[in-house]
Amino acid sequence: MPVRLKKFIGTIIIIFLVTVYALIATTVAVAFFAESSGWVHLAYFLLTGFLWVIPAMFVIKWMETPPRESR
Template sequence: MPVRLKKFIGTFVILFLVLVYALFATAIASTYLAESSGWVHLAYFLFSGFLWVLPAMWVIKWMETPPKR
């Protein structure tokens, strides 16, 4: 698969990942952390804010691999 096509597909995959992940993380926070302190919210959103990077790194790595000949 050409690198340009991989980057095009990967861009939409990352956008979809971020959108779904943000909705999921916010739903969990509003359901389970509604009455928690501000420090708990801060810790949760710091952790969940960095957690989406792991699947995004996999997608970026896939996007950057050279095509097989």
């Protein structure tokens, strides 16, 4: 697969990932932590703010792998 195509697909995947992840994290926060203190909200959003990086790392690693040589 050409590098430019891989980067385009990876960019679309990361945008989709961040959007869906933010919606899910916010929904969970509203459902479970609506009545919690500000410190609980801060801790939750700090944790979830960093967790999206893990799946994004795998997508970026895939984007940066060189294409296979044709036989």
